[in-house]
Amino acid sequence: MLKDITLGQYYQTESLIHRLDPRVKLVGTICYIISLFLVNKIQGYVIALIFLAIIIRLSKVPFKFMVKGMKAILFLLLLTVVFNLFLTPGETLISIWKLTITKEGVRVAMLMAVRLSFLIIGSSVMTLTTTPNHLTDGMEKLLNPLRKLKVPVHEISMMMSIALRFIPILMEETDKIMKAQIARGADFESGNLIKKAKALVPLLVPLFISAFRRANDLAMAMEARCYRGGEFRTKMKPLIYQRADRLAYLILIIYLVICFLAGR
Amino acid sequence: MSLLLEGVSHIYGEDTNLAVAALCNINLEIPEGQFIGLIGHTGSGKSTLIQHLNGLLQPSHGKIYFNGKDINEKSFDRKELRSKVGLVFQYPEHQLFEVTVFQDVCFGPKNLGLEQKEVEIRAYKALKQAGVKEEQFYQSPFELSGGQKRRVAIAGVLAMEPRVLILDEPTAGLDPAGRDEILGQIKKLQKETGITVILVSHSMEDVAEYVDRIIVMNKGKIILDNTPKEVFKEYKCLEEVGLAAPQVTYIMESLKEEGFMLSAEVTTIEEAKQEILSCFKK
Structure with missing residues (x-):
């Protein structure tokens, strides 16, 4: 059941990377991205590649899952390459x-x-090794200092986790309503754009109503359990840094230093 | 208008490592005019099976014939099939979307490409058959009570005038009175029009009174397929798969064990009452 309530991204397995604190993974990913844009020598990228390869190896996630993420941006990647290739001024080849x-x-x-x-x-290493709930937990903890600036950190992260939690439910609901309407002779496939858009009404109206109903029920259930926002709220499984997490931060710093020294 | 299933299997997620077989090698014949109860525990494959009957799902293996024609053949007219085999899903009230009850019921026949007049006649008839009161015809379907909404949704399928009507747990979440009313109306409709009805349920109690034939499913297989009387005789087998015969069966069994001269051929409370009374008169 658990796999149903997480996004399709998460890859369930037992590994060192999976067990790391989500904050480490979040900070690590951000630092890694910054390092990619700071270095500009080939040696820097070799180090970045080795680092990434080690992490992927440790995460025990098959490499083909990483490539899946690449497919989505292939077009963007090609576009950038082509534009840069032709539009950069300099010595003509x-x-x-x-x-x-x-x-x-x-x-x-x-x-x-x-x-x-x-x-x-x-x-993708981060999203593949961390459940969405963990990720929002980590984000909440990391953004905690912003609370002093009256930013509703807890509410934002709660909204995010509820939204993520509802994606598979609404997908299932969509499938069910679609089938019910097809059984009543609805046609979602043929016709031109306007006809297709009109055909969506019997799908979208029940879907919205069901989303509102579910939101209402959830709000009621939360209130019945005395939920009232972030103030004074404790956690059943609070995020606490373990030895492995501190070690991971140390490795991250070492990587950043090496990358910086070699790549500039 | 008969349905024939030959060696039908359905496997969810066949090309992934999480493949689940929902149906294994189902062979089934559904002749015209029968009232059938399809019983099984949650996850026994009932819902998957019925979605095959109007082509919403395609079998991984095996063939389904409607009037002798393979429904998964490319040349087969699926739209025609869906107007002949009406499927009412679980909690059908969640599919309502129109501004008024009447317009919502018109949706099905309109999709069949009928004339406006014919559409309205059918909608009116269907609403009457489902037991919706006339003063509710022009209300918003969202203002009705749960039981009323369900009637409207069932009318939405009836308006297509199907020859085979499949209902997936039509009484889920209704009180006993509402349940008896809806099932009674379906029985009446079946008698009047001679259509085939397949009633999906997980409760024997619900269907015992109404059906001519019971099909029991467990883990994607048909384990019993017979008249209610014969099926309830196998109550030990039913218990093994987490189902139970109606309570009447148990009472009659216990009475017989205590030495009362009763016949075992009893499935409904009314029959049991007659049987017990006649036993005491002797």
């Missing part, structure tokens, strides 16, 4: 018609491609 490829262009394009792919793979 090849010139075809009005398009010129420059030496700098090749360099920048490759740099961007590497940066973007590392960025995507790096952040």
Whole structure:
């Protein structure tokens, strides 16, 4: 059942990376992304690659799941590469018609491609090894200092986890209503755009009503258990840094220093 | 208008590592005009099975024939099939969407491409058959009570004038009075129009009174398929799969063990009453 209430992203397995505190993973991912954009020598990227490879190995998540994330941004990646390739001014390498490829262009394009792919793979490691609930927990704890500035940190993270929790439920609901309407002869596939949009009314109206009903029920259930927001709220499983987490931070700092020294 | 299933299996998520077989090798014949109870525990594959009957799900293996034609063939007219095999889902009131009750019931026949007049005649008839009061026809369906909403939703399928009516747990969440009323209306409709009705339920008590035939499912397989009397005789087998015969069966069994001369051929409370009374008269 548990796999049903998390997003499709999470890959359930037992590993060192899975067990890390979500805050470590969040901070680690952010630092890793920053490091990718600070270095600009090939040595820096080699180190970033080795670091990433070790993390993936430790996470025990099959590599094909990481590549899945890449597919979604393939178009964006190609676009950036092409634009950088042709539009960077500098020493001309090849010139075809009005398009010129420059030496700098090749360099920048490759740099961007590497940066973007590392960025995507790096952040998928985080989402693949952390459940959405853990992630929002970690985010709440990390953003806690903002509370002094009257930012409703707890409420934001609560909203996020409820939203994530409801995605699979609403998907199931959509499937059910769709089938019920198809059984009544509804047609969601044929016709032009306007006809298709109109055909969605019998799907969307019940879906919205059901979403409101569920939200209402949930609010009632939360209130019945005396939920009243973040103030004075304690946690059943509070996030506490363990030895492994401190060690992970140390490794992260060492990585950042090496990367910085080698890559600048 | 008969349905025939031949070696039908359905496997969810066949190409992933989480494959679950919901149906294994189902062979079933449903002739015209029968009132059938399809009984099984949660997760026994009942809902999966009925979604095959109007082509919402396609079998992983096996064939389904409607009037001798394979319904999963490319040339087969699915829309036609769905107008002939009406499926009322669990909690059908969640599918209501129109501004008025009447318009909502019109949705089905309108999709069949009928003329406006014919659509309205059918909607009116269906609402009457489902037992909706006339003063509710032009109310918003969302203002009705739970039981009334369910009637409207059932009318929405009846308006398509199906020859086979499948109802998935039509009484879930209703009180006993509402349950008896809805089931009574369905029985009456079946008698009047001679359509086939398949009633899906997890409770024997619900269906015993109404059906001619009971199909019991467990873990994706049909384990019993017979008349209610014969099925209830196997109450030990039913208990093994987490079901039970109606309480009347147990009372009659106990009375017989105590030495009363009763016949075992009793399925409903009314029959039991007659049997016990006649026993005391002797």
